[in-house]
Amino acid sequence: MARYETIIVNFDEKPGEILVKQLRMLKERHKGRIIAIVEDMYSIANARKWFNEHVPGLFEDVISREGRTTGNLVKDCCKTYGHDETAVLFIGSLKEGEEAPAFKVQNPKDMLESYNRAMGLLQGYTQLSRPIQ
Secondary structure, eight states, rough: OOSEEEEEEEEESOOOOOHHHHHHHHHHHHHOOOEEEEESSSHHHHHHHHHHSTTTTTTEEEOTTTTHHHHHHHHHHHHHOOOOGGGEEEOOOOOOTTOOOSSSSEHHHHHHHHHHHHHHHHHHHHHHHSSOO
16 A cells, blocks of 8 residues: 555535545555645635644644646645655546646545445444444
8 A cells, every 4th residue: 555645625515524634644554644635725714724623643744735736736735745646645626628647636525435335344344343233
């Protein structure tokens, strides 16, 4: 399994409970930093305040997309934190026509579906493993 030094999360909306759980697991597993991306500079202060109140300690930084493509955004983060693009996991949707040649991309909706499938399987396994009465 790849080790991600940085996990970049692009938010179109406030994160749900399951995404927050998944981000905490990823942060623990990879011992990496999680950076939140917001669309513009004006959103940063509000996002930081919201994150500090609702998910304290989860995000190391909040930065603005400022019209950059996802590829350029990841390159800028790599320069800032001094590592290679292959050490980045981007959670979000790429815009039409964007490519992610060196870094891994996960769609939050796909992550939610995967989580729900895993919980369903686990729930079924738990029911099967109960002793017969």
